Structure formats: structure tokens, C-alpha cells
Amino acid sequence: MAVIAFIGNGNMGGPMAANLLKAGHDVRVFDRVPEAATKTGGKVAASIAEAVAGADLVFTMLPAAKHVKEVYGGSKGVFLHAPKGALLIDCSTIDVDSARKLNVDATGRGFAMLDAPVSGGVAGATAASLTFMVGGSDEAFARARPVLAAMGKAIVHAGPAGNGQAAKICNNMILGISMIAISEAFSLGERLGLEPKTLFEISSKSSGQCWALTSNCPVPDIVPTAPSSHDYAPGFTGDMMLKDLKLAQMAARGVRAETPLGSEATAIYAEFAERGHGHEDFSAIIRMMKNYAGKQID
Numbered sequence: 001m002a003v004i005a006f007i008g009n010g011n012m013g014g015p016m017a018a019n020l021l022k023a024g025h026d027v028r029v030f031d032r033v034p035e036a037a038t039k040t041g042g043k044v045a046a047s048i049a050e051a052v053a054g055a056d057l058v059f060t061m062l063p064a065a066k067h068v069k070e071v072y073g074g075s076k077g078v079f080l081h082a083p084k085g086a087l088l089i090d091c092s093t094i095d096v097d098s099a100r101k102l103n104v105d106a107t108g109r110g111f112a113m114l115d116a117p118v119s120g121g122v123a124g125a126t127a128a129s130l131t132f133m134v135g136g137s138d139e140a141f142a143r144a145r146p147v148l149a150a151m152g153k154a155i156v157h158a159g160p161a162g163n164g165q166a167a168k169i170c171n172n173m174i175l176g177i178s179m180i181a182i183s184e185a186f187s188l189g190e191r192l193g194l195e196p197k198t199l200f201e202i203s204s205k206s207s208g209q210c211w212a213l214t215s216n217c218p219v220p221d222i223v224p225t226a227p228s229s230h231d232y233a234p235g236f237t238g239d240m241m242l243k244d245l246k247l248a249q250m251a252a253r254g255v256r257a258e259t260p261l262g263s264e265a266t267a268i269y270a271e272f273a274e275r276g277h278g279h280e281d282f283s284a285i286i287r288m289m290k291n292y293a294g295k296q297i298d
Contacts, residue, residue, distance in 0.1 A: 009030075085112075187290050
């Protein structure tokens with residue numbers, strides 16, 4: 001079993017670290033909120049340096065690129081304190097350019113590094129059923145795969161450094177657009193006198209079928225496990241969706257790709273967040289779709 005440092009033990013990182021511990025690994029955890037680290041069951045470190053000492057692998061799950069850069073490259077960071085030869089795996093969702101630059105920096109310092117963002121939300125992190133989208137060398141991917149298997153069911157090598165992040169933002173752009181389309185369809189159906197459960201029964205078995213409908217249905221009490229059936233308690237917040245959509249738009253501008261639906265989805269989720277609903281599950285966007293039809297959600 002491996003010695004693993006896991007930095008960032010929040011809603012996603014906490015259960016991921018706990019699953020590594022269940023798999024029998026020696027897991028050292030560090031979070032700027034000590035209580036979050038304690039909940040994982042791993043050995044709580046007082047610093048990044050203490051967490052990574054002697055580590056075979058270092059995982060990070062952090063909110064944004066600025067945090068990732070500081071944790072790896074800062075004066076108290078991983079690059080200065082992890083043993084040379086350790087495999088570094090960042091599971092945060094950040095911009096593609098930052099991921100590629102970090103990989104270059106890591107390689108220059110004697111480390112192998114992977115960008116490995118995930119899909120599946122808190123439920124997937126808890127159930128060890130995440131999808132990992134991994135960017136980096138073939139050798140590093142082969143080394144990481146057995147360990148990633150303790151946290152996920154689908155582990156896909158997306159290509160060289162940065163491609164894991166590219167896959168994540170493209171996937172979540174599809175998801176964000178899909179949820180808006182589903183919300184519009186249910187709102188329209190309701191105004192036309194169509195029962196939501198009837199529309200679900202039809203669309204879930206025909207060409208409207210997709211994950212956002214069948215697993216994360218935005219209408220309450222149709223899919224029992226969906227956040228909508230639990231007052232939109234988040235598996236994946238609107239704020240997180242907005243972050244990923246903004247990353248997709250940044251990437252699109254960088255390569256001059258046309259993404260008009262992605263752009264519109266970003267604007268819609270920005271309004272959702274501005275109305276004070278960014279802490280809710282992203283599927284709560286359906287209530288704003290109804291608001292456009294004259295119903296208030298604030």
C-alpha cells in the first residue's frame with residue numbers, strides 16, 4: 001500500500017481521502033480547516049510539509065487555480081517539501097493553461113504530475129464512483145490508476161498534461177446547457193398542461209434522455225435521489241457550475257472556438273448566482289426558468 005498525502009479535505013476531498021484510507025493506504029491529510037481533515041479518519045498533519053514527508057503520491061482537491069498554485073509552488077508548498085519522485089495528482093478543476101504550466105514546473109523539479117479532475121459530485125466521492133479525467137504521461141497514468149480505482153469507477157486517460165482539465169470543462173459545459181434545456185422543457189410542458197411525471201416518463205425513454213434528466217432531474221419527487229427531491233441540497237452547486245462554465249469560456253476564447261450556447265448558459269448561471277442561489281444545487285436553475293415565465297423565486 002502507498003503512503004499518500006491528501007491536501008484539501010472539503011466536501012469532495014474529504015470522502016475521497018476516506019476511501020483511500022478504506023483501501024488500506026497510509027493517508028496523511030491536511031486542510032486549512034483542521035476539522036475537515038479530522039473527519040477523514042486519516043493522520044492529520046499540521047502543515048503541507050508534514051503531510052507530504054515520505055509520500056509516494058500527493059493528491060490535491062482545491063477550490064481554484066490560485067489555491068493550487070500556492071499549495072504546489074508556494075514557499076511552504078509541495079514542490080519544496082515532497083520527496084523527489086513522488087507522483088503529484090491534482091483533482092481540482094482549474095484552467096487548462098495553469099494545469100499545463102504546473103506540469104512543466106513539476107517535471108523540472110523531478111516530479112511526475114497528473115491533472116485529474118472528477119465528475120460525480122459529493123455522492124460519487126462518497127460512494128467511490130467518481131469519473132476521473134486524467135491528463136499526463138502514459139507512465140504517470142499507469143502508476144496512478146490502481147490508486148484512483150479506490151475512489152472511482154471510470155478512469156479515463158484523456159491525453160497529455162492539461163487534457164484532463166479540457167475534458168472536464170467540456171463535459172460540464174454539456175451538463176450546464178443540458179440542465180437549462182431540461183428546465184425550459186419542463187416549464188413549457190407545465191404551462192401547456194403536461195404533468196411533469198408524464199414528460200419525464202416520455203423523455204427518459206426517448207431522444208430527450210440524458211444524465212441531467214434521469215439522474216439529476218430538476219423537478220422534485222420524480223427521481224428520489226436527485227437534489228431536487230431534497231430541497232435542492234447540493235451535490236454540485238450553482239456556483240461550481242458557474243466556475244466551470246467560466247473556465248470553458250476562457251478556454252474557448254483562447255483557441256477561438258465558438259460556443260454560443262455555452263456563453264448563454266454562463267450568463268444564466270451568473271444571474272442565478274447574483275440572485276443569491278449559487279449555494280443550491282445547479283438543478284435549482286429550473287426555478288429561475290419558471291421565474292422568466294412570471295413566477296418569483298426570490
